[in-house]
Amino acid sequence: MIWLNVIVSGVLLGGFYALFACGLSLMFGVMKIINLAHGDMAVVAGYTAVFLVPKFHLPEVWSFIVVVPLFALLGYVVQRTLFQKSIDRDPFTTLLVTFGLSVVIENLLLEIYTANAQSINIGSLIAKSWQVNNTIYVSYLSLTVLIVSVVVLAALQLFLSKTSTGRQIRAVSDDREAAQLCGTNYRHIFGIASSLAFATVALAGIAFGMYTSLDPTSGGVNLLYAFETVVIGGIGSLWGTLVGGILLGIAQQFGAHFNEQYTVLAGNILFLIVLAIRPQGLFGKKVVMS
């Protein structure tokens, strides 16, 4: 029964990690860049929900209505300016630039909003849960986040496979040059992919702010989880991302079962094992590693 509890809470956590990771996966798949500021973007989204949204007299639960479109726009702009400029140089530059951005964001938040933790107020919803039996509780919030992440992943999958923009995104990620020869403005497509990635990371940031609390340095650890999720699941596979998130969640809960200190370490160890045995991830193709 204890193990069932570990698995249930692992799966719930996994949904959240998948939501966090799908933007990272998308940006790597299409632009071949690893956005080291990914976690910090989520924190900024959470802070926006805490500090900006109340100005619109909107309950914080509904903050995503404002924050997600805002971030979609931000994603497009950042991609067309800063990220595109670094891509035009080389992959090395994208790493340095996104890392620099991450440190700058973290410290800006620290300067403006202090090191105090912030959380998104969702009223009584936070305490509500569904009791499966006398040891297993599933909180409404965790379940909602899991459902949201499955819906988001399914919607992304559908968008990529059924729409003409989605087709162009896949074409650009296959062969950027050939896509240009088909009349595709790859910079614009990059912008759209980035916009989607930022929208999902905004959702993840808000979910995170509802779950626990955010502080300026939360971004780093979240990037770590998102990255582990992507690598475990395999690059370029959205459903792999979901499985990766769930496996990471279970591993962490498994570690936590022995000692709270081992939570993150157990996830890291799973990540390193996957890396050693199957570096392309469980559902990934072998070619994308270089």
Next chain:
Amino acid sequence: MSVEDLTPVDQSITVKRNQIPVAYTLGGVVALAVFFTWAPWILPASDVTILMNFFILVIMATMWNLLAGYAGMVSIGQQGFIGLGAYATLYFAIKGMDPFFAIPLAVIVCAVIAFPVTFLLFRLRGGYFAVATWVVANSAMLIIGSIAFFGGGTGHYLPGLTNLSFKVLNHDTYLAAWFVALVVVVATYILLRSRLGLVLSSVRDNEVASRSSGAKVTSTRRTVFIVAAAGCGAAGAVLAISQPFIQLGNEFNLQWAAEMLFASMIGGLGTIEGPILGCVIFFVLQQSLQNYGAWYLIIFGALAVGVAIWQPRGIWGFVRDTFHFELLPVGYRVSGAGVTNEARSAMRTVRWLRRTQKTPLEQDDKSP
């Protein structure tokens, strides 16, 4: 292919190593060395502390530059080795050793740990490598943190220093930082002028070609990674003595990675002088903005981003390429019309072969 076949027939191409007479460079270095060794006796204690922190950052930045600037490995997990170096020092000190004597041992510990780690990390490239180094650093921190012997999350006081007065401790720690920095910079310089430096520059020009021509690319990378780990371990050991309360979050702080990265980036990757210049800029910024919280780091980071995009050779690289001026040249400079990267790399190889084969042709080490 004989060596002679590759010598430049075009007279517009010249091959030279040094623009400044070696004697001047050497003289300058000796004068600086004397000054920095004397510094604790002539400067106030607060300045000595700043200089000490400066040298610790010089060690880190030089090591990061060796990793990323010369070997193309972007690591954001070097703080792992800084932490391991600090905790190794703590371990030996608890066991009764003088912390200063523990520094070389901490270096060895980090090198030994780095070796197996490379087999895991070298399966990845680029961004994946970068984040994986961070995962490794994070894991090292969590493992150390779970060991009660080291005080867990609360930290541990570094024993063996209590019989020293503050002034003496400050002097000794400063001297340790300065000497380690000197050793690290000189060792990096020698390393890059050796065969290893040659392999690195050939990989930089064309990895596939240098692999196929028999260069041991992976083992060279491994050596560089281990050296960088050892160097960061030394920095961590000195850092531990300078604090001297050892705390998990301090030693394994991601901020170390940020500072070393920004300093080398701004100063100029791929030069010996650049990262040192970057550290100078960092400390000038930090000191002049010390009343404004984290703004120094925000400005430093933004500056690094700007440099990465608009001036990727960094400030020193810009100076070098604009004025054709180098203090510590590690490669040969081939100049003239119609010289391709391939030709440059080929000529470097030729020169190196000549040097090692000790042919009577050897003249290029003298300045024109």
Next chain:
Amino acid sequence: MSDPAAESTGLHRLAVANLTIHHGQLRAVDDVSFSVGASEVLAIIGANGAGKSTLLRTIAGLHTQTSGSITFEGEEISGLRTFRRVRRGISLVPEGRRLFPSLTLEENIQVGAQKAAAGFFTIDAAYELFPWMHERRRQRVGQLSGGEQQAIAIARALVANPKVLMIDEVSLGLAPIVIERIYEFLPTIVAQGIGVLLVEQDVSQALAVATRVHCLLEGKTSLVGAPSELSPGAIEAAYFGTTHSPSTPEESP
């Protein structure tokens, strides 16, 4: 027999003048000029490394020239990005086909038709031209043969309804019978008024289909003319850069 004659035929769609292109330090294309008119097939021939592919890639906008001009329908297009040139009506079938491996056959063609001009070559028209494609449209392109992939690459470029179609090394790595089948479609393409700029290593193939031939030798123009006007000796001399060809006058500069 030489340039001025071709230029004066008027109504040329694509014109390249004094084009010089560098590949790093190497001068890949050196002071080359030519033009392509409607329904014309200009074949660029030359040995490996003569600069043919670089030339096409530069016209498509994937590479920047050092000097010279590229005009399309009388307008300078050197400053335009690749996708803008495609939308104006210059399509390139790149060397090595470059299909999108994770997309199906139909999706590959759909990507080509995304920003298409109105015209004869719709996706349905492409299926009519290549009936087998319709049956296999749901397959991933990686599973198809080299010749089939080449046909898809051509179809993908055609559905954009270009005014000038550039084809780079169609026959590379294909069996002669397959090459022949692919070239069967050239008349259909030309009949729609499309100007074709062809890079072909197989000289006999190029001579068989081209209205005019332009030979490059180490980046320089070594011979220009209609296939019927050129003697095999002159072509050989221009192709290989040999100076002794007894029966024909010296062509190479």
